[in-house]
Amino acid sequence: MASIIGTEDTIFVGLDVGTTKVTTLVGQLDAERNLRVIGAGVAAATGMRKGGVISLEAVAQAVQTSKDKAERTSGYEITSALVSLSGSGIASQNSKGIAGVSGRVIGPDDVARALDAARAITVPYNRQILHVIPRGFIVDGQDGIRSALGMHGYRLEVEAHIVTANVTALRNLEKCLEAAGLDVDGWVASSLASAEVVLTETEREMGVVMCDIGGGTTDLAIYIEGAVWHTAVIPVGGDHLTSDIAQGLHLPLETAEMVKRRHGQARPAAVDAGAAFAVRPFGQEQTVQVRMVDLAAIVEPRVEELFSLVRQEIKRSGYDGLLPAGVVLTGGSSPLPGMRDVAADVLHLPVRSAQPEGVRGLVDQLRSPAFATAFGLLEWGKLQEEQSLLEGKVRLLGLPKLDVRRAADYFRRLLPG
Ligand SMILES: Nc1ncnc2c1ncn2[C@@H]1O[C@H](COP(=O)(O)OP(=O)(O)OP(=O)(O)O)[C@@H](O)[C@H]1O
Numbered sequence: 001m002a003s004i005i006g007t008e009d010t011i012f013v014g015l016d017v018g019t020t021k022v023t024t025l026v027g028q029l030d031a032e033r034n035l036r037v038i039g040a041g042v043a044a045a046t047g048m049r050k051g052g053v054i055s056l057e058a059v060a061q062a063v064q065t066s067k068d069k070a071e072r073t074s075g076y077e078i079t080s081a082l083v084s085l086s087g088s089g090i091a092s093q094n095s096k097g098i099a100g101v102s103g104r105v106i107g108p109d110d111v112a113r114a115l116d117a118a119r120a121i122t123v124p125y126n127r128q129i130l131h132v133i134p135r136g137f138i139v140d141g142q143d144g145i146r147s148a149l150g151m152h153g154y155r156l157e158v159e160a161h162i163v164t165a166n167v168t169a170l171r172n173l174e175k176c177l178e179a180a181g182l183d184v185d186g187w188v189a190s191s192l193a194s195a196e197v198v199l200t201e202t203e204r205e206m207g208v209v210m211c212d213i214g215g216g217t218t219d220l221a222i223y224i225e226g227a228v229w230h231t232a233v234i235p236v237g238g239d240h241l242t243s244d245i246a247q248g249l250h251l252p253l254e255t256a257e258m259v260k261r262r263h264g265q266a267r268p269a270a271v272d273a274g275a276a277f278a279v280r281p282f283g284q285e286q287t288v289q290v291r292m293v294d295l296a297a298i299v300e301p302r303v304e305e306l307f308s309l310v311r312q313e314i315k316r317s318g319y320d321g322l323l324p325a326g327v328v329l330t331g332g333s334s335p336l337p338g339m340r341d342v343a344a345d346v347l348h349l350p351v352r353s354a355q356p357e358g359v360r361g362l363v364d365q366l367r368s369p370a371f372a373t374a375f376g377l378l379e380w381g382k383l384q385e386e387q388s389l390l391e392g393k394v395r396l397l398g399l400p401k402l403d404v405r406r407a408a409d410y411f412r413r414l415l416p417g
């Protein structure tokens with residue numbers, strides 16, 4: 001990926017424009033193909049709401065600041081990046097595509113033609129396809145095939161998951177990036193990026209919901225049998241908790257944010273009955289004592305509401321009976337005490353909290369669930385590069401010599417739209 005000027009190394013740049021912060025990460029592949037973070041820049045974002053741009057200038061400025069910091073820490077000039085996309089403009093559906101096999105053995109071209117057929121869905125004029133991801137293949141009527149590459153067959157069918165984005169939302173974000181001197185190497189739905197670094201292979205195989213609870217949005221991705229089957233964005237996140245606390249306790253937003261992080265709890269029953277803290281509400285000369293149970297009583301209903309929206313979305317997907325691995329929570333709001341308990345109660349599923357795994361380098365300051373999407377973008381860049389290398393290899397060597405299982409994994413994970 002030609003994201004960086006002045007290097008022959010394999011470098012990836014991931015740019016996560018979240019509702020509360022913009023993160024630029026520069027990643028390098030070492031000799032063992034491990035990702036190392038060699039540069040990072042985080043800037044507070046003010047021009048975003050619920051995952052969408054509401055002020056071009058403010059977002060452009062935050063992107064610029066984050067990019068400048070990443071350039072200074074990495075020592076590279078950044079000209080383009082893989083960029084995350086979230087917000088209510090994201091939608092998904094599943095589709096099927098069929099192709100006749102050109103030779104006797106199924107090659108990447110056949111898979112590509114089947115996927116092209118799957119992507120031939122009717123997309124409204126204001127939507128654009130972001131991803132067409134294979135979920136499974138059917139070869140001459142035999143279903144349940146994870147990878148069709150290298151198999152003998154005449155008729156290849158693919159079941160694909162398609163993610164689309166609202167073009168206006170995408171163009172507005174692109175404008176902010178342009179203003180900060182950045183080209184877009186590719187768009188990645190935030191949920192897919194986060195899932196890449198928080199889910200285990202076993203969870204993906206068994207059936208799991210990844211839930212990235214950020215500031216303005218909650219990004220969902222359902223994985224079953226190793227592939228993504230459903231994605232969605234719920235326009236509710238931690239910032240709603242902050243504004244509830246601000247309203248309920250008559251506090252400025254910054255104070256409410258601090259109170260949430262220090263004393264927040266989603267389960268009043270888990271709070272020590274006598275515990276209290278001091279704050280100075282609007283119109284008060286002196287600080288007043290607020291009981292922790294009263295704070296928890298403000299937080300709990302909003303967290304319950306969030307997970308009931310998650311439950312509705314899981315039901316809407318139709319995969320609610322297929323998730324034995326339960327829910328994996330990540331995102332900046334996921335560490336809130338009591339969050340897991342409420343999730344388990346509302347969803348009736350096992351719940352674990354996760355932060356990004358498997359990335360090395362400058363990660364100490366960034367070891368937080370808030371950076372799942374940003375790390376996921378680097379992982380996505382790596383997978384994309386491996387996929388294109390493999391496509392080259394398939395053509396160069398011919399299929400019999402190819403490590404078909406490895407190739408299969410890459411083809412299954414991602415095929416950008
Ligand atoms: N310790 C904490 N306890 C509770 N909430 C927290 C804590 N730390 C951060 N948060 C909340 O996490 C949210 C930010 O999360 P994150 O950084 O994942 O969001 P984002 O990526 O900027 O936004 P989004 O993904 O919604 O567009 C904020 O609402 C913040 O208040």
Ligand SMILES: [Mg+2]
Nearest residue numbers: 018019214373
């Ligand atoms: Mg986010």
